[in-house]
Amino acid sequence: MSDRLRRPPPAPPLLRLYLAPESTVPRRIDGAWWPRTFDLLTELPPLLSGLPRAWGQIVSVLVNGTGWAGVPGRMLVCNQVVRLRRTTTERTPSTIVLMAPAHGRRDLLVVPPAATEPAAESLMSAVGLTPEQGHFAS
Template sequence: MTSVPQGSAPPEADPAEQPSRVHLKPATPTPGDQGHVDGAWWPRPRDLAAELPALFAALATRLGTIERMAYNLGERQPAPRRLATGTTRVTPGGFRYQAANTVDVIGSGSRRVTLLVEPPETSDATASNIALAAADARNIERVDSLLARVAGRNGMPRPRPPLE
């Protein structure tokens, strides 16, 4: 499992330099043999523009240059059509068909990761448990099952319904 520290940075810090709260399963040579998600991401606010630079930085080692990402339009505030991250511009896309509580991030060579997105209001302990379960190489559960299993054990609120 690869992880980024969960410490918090001062609010005035550059978002690209704040910990991204990303936990990934070990990379495998064959896509699709890791279950339904490749790990977990715990963003602080629901504002994608503020959170994406740190996420992309954390995923660059696995994916190379980040080119696109997809998120569930009903769960997040819309992101800008183009987002500059260092020397590249990423195209975030909000889609109604994107699986709930997930984001897909696509890098160079069409490499992709699907991450379970933990609600920002999740407690540190619960978020850590969810991330560890999602990033376990043996875990093949669906997102809703994983959130329900971990939520039931740790008292986490159920995933929020989509924004109206």
């Protein structure tokens, strides 16, 4: 038997989610999400579990972009079946659309995983999000 101490498992990486402040004025983009990969099966569960409760239970997700890997028709996230779809509309930036019954739709800009911090800030500024307006959720 060894008396060596076991190292704790590594902490999961922080969710890079920027939320625009709540407002009564409708907006096109509700925030920005900066995933670490384009593997939706890996990235979606932490995103959905990190969303504000006020956004409701997400039941449908639409990703915009061709870079996503692993977009099955459905997946189980936090004991909830979530319907997944992909679109390749060219006239909008890469986004993810989250739908919750009775809570409506939320659109998040998707910052490419390989983006640098200055590039991420530039993308967010281009859609009207500034660090002074909101916050990164962890």
